[in-house]
Amino acid sequence: MIKQIFGKLPRKPSKSSHNDSNGDGGVHDNSSLNSALGPNSLNNSKSGSASSKPSNSSRSNNGPLNSHSSTSNKSNHGKKTASLASQAGPISASGVYEALPSFRDVPSSEKQNLFLKKLSLCYVVFDFSDPSKNLREKEIKRQTLLELVDYISSVSSKFNEVAMQEVTRMVAANLFRTFPSPNHDSKILEMYDMEDEEPAMDPAWPHLQIVYELLLRFVVSPETDAKLAKRYVDHPFVLKLLDLFDSDDQREREYLKTILHRIYGKFMVHRPFIRKAINNIFYRFIFETEKHNGIAELLEILGSIINGFALPLKEEHKLFLVRALIPLHKPKCVSMYHQQLSYCITQFVEKDFKLADTVIRGLLKYWPVTNSSKEVMFLGELEEVLEATQTAEFQRCMVPLFRQIGRCLNSLHFQ
Structure with a gap:
């Protein structure tokens, strides 16, 4: 009797249907935006579209985002964007990798969706250590990247957050990677003679170059709104670039x-x-490792930044001169970046002549004792500082x- 009564009572809806009715499925799909998307899903997205339509999921595997997804993305961007640079990693090639239609072959209304699909296709990172491996797939990706560059350069509407x-x-999937850490103690002398070495060439450069070009075009594009883009070109992203x-x-x-110079110019909030x-990179280089390949390039960026400093100089900028730039004369490999360093130092003195005494005393503090070629560089920099x-x-x-100067005149190397 009791069983019959219970059998007539309405059953409670299942947990999964309850979640779908409230749109919680979109939250799960948002988290999956940071997960790996395999190339197989590109081919399955069309065949599986019929089954995916009734669902409330925010995105098919690699297809365009629907309106529910964009709303969810906007409401949750603060929670997820900070980890994009750290979580997005390369996806190895597996399964079928097929080219997508050209932008010329689809109507204007479909170009945005095709743009997202092509970006998803380019998540896959190929192994370039073996030149004979995945030749067809590598060429498909290269052509796709070139199409993406052209699209970003010619698009006439603002990029949305998706x-x-x-x-x-x-x-992030293509560029952000960890370089092998050398034994710094045994590399210092080698680094000092790096000018005589053959320059290293990354075998993956045919793809890396186009990805860098795409990022550059995206940053400088007038269709990229800095107020929105700063949520994605954020601090973790900038640190990975550095x-x-x-x-x-x-x-x-x-x-x-x-690219970093353009980011500095466009995203004022990140300056x-x-x-x-950059200061932290210099500190680690000066006081810990004395090994870094990009000091000259970072100084070149800073030379342009210092040139734009407003007067009177902020105390923060003066501390940067004293704590970072002047101590950069200390490492043995200073010849690798001395030209850029000298320009930055001279810029400070030309901006504020009262800093000349600080700069000259700093040069004297790190004046070389046994390295005559380094001494000649210091004399050249000293001459430029004295002119200002x-x-x-x-x-x-x-x-x-x-x-x-008297000790220099009495040196055995004086001519």
């Missing part, structure tokens, strides 16, 4: 120099953070200055 997120995720300055490949460092992050020095500042430091 597109910005996908661009930064694809860039880590890449230690690349052995000079071509990569040149692209990074241009103090970028300067502080006023009489009052010169008189403050002239006694120790002329003592050092």
Whole structure:
């Protein structure tokens, strides 16, 4: 009897249907935006579209985001964007990797969706250590990247947040990687003679170059709204870019120099953070490792930044001169970046002539004792600083200055 009564009572809806009715499925899909998307899903997205339509999931595997997804993305961007740079990693090639239609072959209304699909296709990172491996797939990806560059350059409407997120995720998957850490104790002398070595060439450069070009076009594009993009080109993203300055490949460092400079110019909110992050790289280089491949490029960026400092100089900027730039004369490999360092130092003195005494005394503090070629560089920099020095500042430091010049004149290397 009791069983019959219970059997007539309405059953409680299942947990899964309850979640779907409240849109919680979109939250789960948002978290999956940071997960790996395999190439198989590109081929299955069309065949599985019929089964996925009734669902409330925010996104099919690699298809376009629907309106529910964009709303969810906007409401949750503060929770997830900070980890994009750290969580987005390369996806190895497995399964079928097929090219997508060209932008010319689809109507304008479908180009945005195709753009997102092409970005997803480029998440896959191939192994370039074996030149004969995945030749067809590598060429498909290269052509897709070139199409993406052209699309970003020619697009005439503002990028929405979904597109910005996908661009930064694809860039992170392809570019952000860890370089092997050398034994610094045994590498210092080698680094000092790096000018005589053959430049290192990354075998993956055919793809890396286009990804860098895509990122550069995205940053400088007038259709990229800095107020929105700062949520995706955020502090972790900038730190990962700065880590890449230690690349052995000079071509990569040149692209990074241009991109970071453009980011500094466009994203004003990031400027103090970028300067502080560069300071930290200098501190570690000076006082711990004395090994970093990108000091010259970072100094070149700073030379342009210092040139734009407003007067009077902030105390923060003066501390940067005293704590970072002047101690950069200490490492044995200073010849690798001395030209850029000298320019930064001279910029400070030209901005504020009262800093001349501080700079000259700093040069005297790190004056080389046994390295004659390094001494010649210091003399050249000293000459440039003295040209911008006023009489009052010169008189403050002239006694120790002329003592050092006298020692140079008495040197066995003097000609």
